[in-house]
Amino acid sequence: MSAELVHVPVRGADDLMALQDDSGVWVALRPMCDSLGISFPAQVRKLQRRSWAGVAQKATPSAGGIQQTTVVTSEAVPMWLATIDENRVADDAKPKLIAYQREARDALDSYFNRRAAAPAMNQLDVLRAALDQIEAAQRDAATAIAIAQRTDDRLAAIEGKHDWFSALAYARINGLQTSTAFLRRLGSCASRIAKAQGVEPNRVQHQLYGMVNSYPAYIWDLAAEGFEP
Numbered sequence: 001m002s003a004e005l006v007h008v009p010v011r012g013a014d015d016l017m018a019l020q021d022d023s024g025v026w027v028a029l030r031p032m033c034d035s036l037g038i039s040f041p042a043q044v045r046k047l048q049r050r051s052w053a054g055v056a057q058k059a060t061p062s063a064g065g066i067q068q069t070t071v072v073t074s075e076a077v078p079m080w081l082a083t084i085d086e087n088r089v090a091d092d093a094k095p096k097l098i099a100y101q102r103e104a105r106d107a108l109d110s111y112f113n114r115r116a117a118a119p120a121m122n123q124l125d126v127l128r129a130a131l132d133q134i135e136a137a138q139r140d141a142a143t144a145i146a147i148a149q150r151t152d153d154r155l156a157a158i159e160g161k162h163d164w165f166s167a168l169a170y171a172r173i174n175g176l177q178t179s180t181a182f183l184r185r186l187g188s189c190a191s192r193i194a195k196a197q198g199v200e201p202n203r204v205q206h207q208l209y210g211m212v213n214s215y216p217a218y219i220w221d222l223a224a225e226g227f228e229p
Contacts, residue, residue, distance in 0.1 A: 005060050005069065010107045012099030018074065018108060019058060025112050026058055026071035032100065037093045038084065044070055046083070052076055074108045164202055166212045170220040190215050190223035 003019040005028055010016050015035035017028040029047075033040040047053035054073035059066050072080060081101045086094050165173070167183040167190070176182070194201060194215050201213035 003058060003060060006111075008107050008111045010099055010103050012103075013096040015096075016100070016104060016107065018112075019060060019069075019071070020112050021058070025074040025108055026056065027074055027077050027104075027108070028060075029055075029070045029072060035093070036084070036097055036100075037090045040070075043080075047072060047076075047080060050076075050079075052079060074105070077108070078105050163217050164214045165217060165220055166204060166214045167220075168212075169214075170217070170224075174224070176224065186220075186223055187213065190219050193222050194219050 003021040005017045005019050007014075008016045008018050013035065015031040017031045019026050019028075029043060030040050033043050044055065047055050053076045056071055056073075057068045058071050060069045061067075078101070081097070081104065084097060086097050089097055167187040168178060170176070171178050171183060171186065176186070191201070191213065197219070199215065199219060201215055203211050204214045205211060
């Protein structure tokens with residue numbers, strides 16, 4: 001199984017290449033050696049004699065296919081860099097060596113820990129956003145229901161003062177069903193009774209149903225008495 005080498009940014013140096021697999025974080029030796037102008041084979045031989053170095057070969061993808069890359073554990077990088085005398089590298093390589101010695105370990109920790117934590121953080125953010133949307137929708141729905149209820153109650157109160165009611169207002173005041181099917185049948189019955197008695201309906205505006213008929217309370221009483229729910 002191969003793992004891709006990634007570039008890990010270090011201030012003052014630009015050749016820190018590393019990978020992460022199930023066994024941990026590994027740093028490629030050759031790019032750093034080339035950047036510092038030191039012998040890659042010599043450094044490999046030196047590190048192979050150190051028990052703490054953890055030198056290994058890792059399969060990594062490249063333009064030419066899978067290749068074997070010589071790596072050391074990220075924990076070994078500071079100790080390895082400490083064995084390199086800055087006075088033995090070229091003048092233009094000294095700033096890079098110092099940068100690696102000071103910041104390579106922190107850069108590796110920061111890069112791979114942040115990348116590993118990112119998916120969990122993203123999932124948590126998505127969950128929180130979804131919960132916020134649900135709570136907002138619930139608040140909006142509750143507000144709409146409350147407004148509709150207050151409007152219906154106000155309409156019922158206004159109608160009641162004049163003793164004229166819509167089907168919904170009459171049903172609520174008298175504890176009857178308020179389903180659309182029931183109100184439609186009750187309204188049809190009231191309409192027939194009112195027509196037979198020469199009573200014209202009074203049209204009133206309703207928030208949910210638009211313009212609806214209202215009749216005097218006694219018309220509704222007669223309709224309710226002779227109506228089979």
